Amino acid sequence: RASSDRLWHDIHSTAKYGIGERYGNHPHQTGLSRLTLTEHDKQARDWFAKTARSLGCTVEIDSIGNVFAIRPGLNNNVPATFVGSHLDSQPTGGRFDGVLGVCAGIEMLRVLNDNWIETEGPVGVVNWTNEEGARFPVSMMGSGVWSGTISQEEVSHLKEVNVLPGQQEKKTLEEELNNIQYLGANPAPLNQGGIPMAGHFELHIEQGPRLITSGQQIAAVNGVQAYKWFNVKLTGRACHTGTTPFQYRIDPLLSAAKIIAQVHNTATKHNGLASVGIINAEPGSINTVPSQVSFSLDIRHETDAGLDQLIAEIRRDFWNEQYLAQRGRRTATTLQYDITEIFSSPAAHFDEVAVSIVEESAKDITGDSNIQRMISGAGHDSVNTSKQCSTAMVFVPCKDGISHHPEEWAEQEDCAAGTDVIIHSVLKFDKM
Amino acid sequence: RASSDRLWHDIHSTAKYGIGERYGNHPHQTGLSRLTLTEHDKQARDWFAKTARSLGCTVEIDSIGNVFAIRPGLNNNVPATFVGSHLDSQPTGGRFDGVLGVCAGIEMLRVLNDNWIETEGPVGVVNWTNEEGARFPVSMMGSGVWSGTISQEEVSHLKEVNVLPGQQEKKTLEEELNNIQYLGANPAPLNQGGIPMAGHFELHIEQGPRLITSGQQIAAVNGVQAYKWFNVKLTGRACHTGTTPFQYRIDPLLSAAKIIAQVHNTATKHNGLASVGIINAEPGSINTVPSQVSFSLDIRHETDAGLDQLIAEIRRDFWNEQYLAQRGRRTATTLQYDITEIFSSPAAHFDEVAVSIVEESAKDITGDSNIQRMISGAGHDSVNTSKQCSTAMVFVPCKDGISHHPEEWAEQEDCAAGTDVIIHSVLKFDKM
């Protein structure tokens, strides 16, 4: 059994590496602001590597900065069974998203050591790079490069989405990997000598309202919905806000507004999700109608086919607005748009054996009625590991279903129960 | 008569102080990017002061950075008659907006000198600070402080609207006035010892399509429409784009989109204008629904009463969206909004005597049928001077009615004709 207090201490004591917005007086009432490959991310990584070494692990860093801690077993000629998640956060994220899963892995190491448990094969804990995709816009990046779905060359030159304060321009992923000294020598891709895995078990907060609503403690996650990210650029023509009658304008921000409202309706109709998180207007002056507007589009659906249909209709929404923006206009300029796919994660289906192991372990710990199976709305590194090894996930409830927010919160007993499920699952899997 | 070539040379040779976006191969085919109180603005100001001194003027700088060049007349105990406009530009502005008016003033000085003309009273040229309001969000600022409609204390602490590249944070107006060394000793406000004016004549491109459409060369401007600027802030709640069903979201960007589209319809209905030039979403991450969205709102109407009615209905649009955003929601959070007025310029009506002088001068130069009277859609420093002295404006056509855009363009002969109208108007007014 996990020590609930030790786990809780790890979660909150590491929050100092990128302390976020304060929302209450209790010392734990701040969010986490730990964008990947920043100085704060380096501090969290250093804590992880040091702690794992002190618990008897060897630590390997690969070429995309993934950090693997491995505890030897009886037979070390087989790949390790890993517990993994990520230590990076959203710009204004919470204390649990990712961190809980890594701390559960550290807690597993302690439980094994305290009980003098020797596993059949080695077991490990992995901290994946840039799971969030919040700074460099590819989510689950480290596990993606490891599994071979994402090319290291392509993402190396990826630029961050915002210029951070004090910088002259956007940094690339490679510059920042170098800068925090986590560009490891070991090639990341599994098929080029990456660290092999027998299995991957991940504990995470649900990040949505289903467990909280049903009053259950554990979800055995058997898959993840499909999603794609796009950069959208709308180009019109800058003009004076005071002298230019509406018929003489091609206003890309007005068109963006109409499209954003329409895309929401289209996603609702298709039972999918569509969200805009970033928007910028150029040149950015109160009395100039923008020349160009760019925004992000995050589109999700439970099935790959459903996602394709939704995206096709969203493309028609753009086409439609382009047509309408021209109607009655006294200008030769037309609204131009460009929709570029920047990231795609097809629907994932986890290994039934691993999911059953999670379910069985959960039954022992929390009882039958406290468990449900669930498809995850969010992407997780387990999506990528599931392509290469047995993978399953455990969700625990989070307050009000809120995540990617400073007030994201999970109860101590739920975190501990989830960790127990993970430890038991790893031990069962290791036995097989 | 103005030398059309000399005038043209001034306009284009000074464009090197803040060269803008290139849009064609001809050396003149770039825009102008000269935000107020930047290094480039300093260079343009230095050129202005040096040139005016070389033409026999004394130069005074006041506490808001306005630069007054004065050429003595026969009787120097009376205030000077000024030609004035501004040398600052939009972030991606054109070569004529403001610059034409200042260069017309410099050309007037040359014509007077070349022809050994002694005026009754002194005449002058003034370069007003921050007419655009594009960097510090108060337009016609220098003339506003001079006329007493804007308080110097209030604007001193105003911050720029965007953090410029390489900066850690936003600078204040006072810091930047100091930085370029244009914080003059002379108090700016007229009633506190500011530079007195007998009259103010301003040449400007129309910035809209009316002259181009009618095929006329000159407008005698007899007033300016009313406008107000607002900062709008919409607060919702950040959450995960992949796990949060729509009914659990309070998405301030979706609400902003609906409001922006609706405000456009409301302005159309009221025969007014409403425009959004700046928009920002926090925290700015692809997979986080924003917690907060802020945008600018520029609202205009020909009459003060019409503007008030339009704004009242726009406020109802916000209220309405706040109500609709709550419908069917499974969350206690509600959409919050804050609409702060940051600038107001009531409708201006110029002195009939000064407008008639412009009209008479224009008739001599370009003929009756080439002239119309016009209300300006844009604000100009003449709005503020008209509260303190006889004021009138001259508009010349600009290509496609386009302004606040790098491709803003006026023909050489139209610029010269406008300058002739200004010179004749000043001489007629000086005689009175």
Ligand SMILES: NC(=O)NCCC(=O)O
């Ligand atoms: N768990 C999580 O927040 N992952 C980020 C990737 C996504 O957007 O789903």
Ligand SMILES: NC(=O)NCCC(=O)O
């Ligand atoms: N002329 C001009 O562009 N003035 C800026 C103030 C305004 O927005 O009308």
